[in-house]
Amino acid sequence: MTPQNSLSLDQAPPIGVPLRFFVTAPLFAVTAALLALWQGADLFGSRWSPAMLGITHLLTLGYLGLIMLGAILQMLPVVAGTPVRRPVPVAGAIHVLATGGIALLCYGLIFTAPLALKIALPLLGTALLSFAALVFLTLRRALPQNMTARAMRLAVLMLAATVLLGLVLLSNHAFGWWLQAREALAELHLTWGLLGWVGLLIAGVAFQVVPMFQLTPAYPVRLTRRLVPALFILLLALAAASRFPEFQLALKILLAAGFAVFALTTLQLQAKRRRKLSDVSLDLWRGGLIGLLSAVALWLAAQLVPAIGELQGYGMLLGVLMIVGFAMSIINGMLYKIVPFLVWFHLQGRRGANGTTVPNVREILPESRSRPQMRLHFAALAVLLAAVLVPAVFAYPAALLFAVSNFWLWLNIVAAGRTYRRVAARSGEAAAG
């Protein structure tokens, strides 16, 4: 960051812009858990079953997607170096369209309701594609050496591609037309969504936030310059290579290696951090990176020993490791940095010189609240993995733990938001008095 792209308090979007996304997202994960409780062991029969498709999208779009949207809308002016125009109505429109679209999509998928799917189609398409366009165009102004800005642009291109594929699959679902390449497109949709949009974004953001918040040494410059574009090209090539299985396998091995390098480098940097204080967010990051490495290892094992890939539950294990293990852990950890920081920053901005005292970040979101939630999250992950293998025994405890973990996360975010309101009201009174 340079002084040219410093962010004045007036330019920062109001705290409500990201917070509305952060408050909604865990509720989608709670809904997913309640649906899993209702479905019981049957849920783990197939990852393509209507209920599993619905639950997956509650997590990927409802939880991961909404938090990533909110966080990017918050970061965009900082990364681009200029404010985004009319952030409140823009965020409001994207939030309402996306939330409505996700709810209808998941309802339509789970209960096979074509009408809900038909309404979800334009809502999700408008929200996500206009978001991708907004980010891509705004970041034209970012400094060329800003690797996070570049990664964000590539990630939103992957988001747009994932959404377009999703819309094709959804219209096929809603209108029932014949689609020959359905399976191949679904495979590409989930690969681009998880590795492209989620994976590239997490890597690009990590280059900046891991050294800054976890006080680690910087990432190697060559890695920050080359990794994300290389992964992006490999992901694109995957589509082009669909008719050449051996070439495609080589691309996938390179992709797996790229993500493994990212995870191992980050874990290594975290081991070298300057101050070895306990930190819930750091632990969630580490758990997430281990989740990613486990997914890579499982996938590699299946390439070497085909019997592993043919196991019942192999695909679902990969999905749980990537979505709950990798992405949800890291996003949960990011929330524990972003939310208290934003509350603190906006309160600081409101109070002016010699105003009321602002609580510090540890008071805004105390570890006594975040650490138990983290433990529940990892317990839910472990039991979910067990539920994939032995659904009859573990399906209910997994869903229950997952529900409690995400409800607790929601409570923690709401509590931080309430602290903001309380202190902001007090400093308003002080200013008026």
Place this chain on the structure above:
Amino acid sequence: MSDRLVDARWLEPPEPMELTLAALETLEPGGRVRLLIHREPYLLFPILEEWGYAYQIHSGDDGTYEILIRHKEQAAP
């Protein structure tokens, strides 16, 4: 007048800013805060502007920054 030193090197954000703002609140007229930090505190500058402080930035060879902060009316021209 001696400078008030805030050594915020390798503290996690926003602790450097918390310490700096706390030091400024009790700063005597004519006094200065000397902030040492391991990265450029770009979020601090707009707050300093808004609160009526002037600052000078010196970057060290070792990647650390020294920021000298004082009340605007006493700032050197």
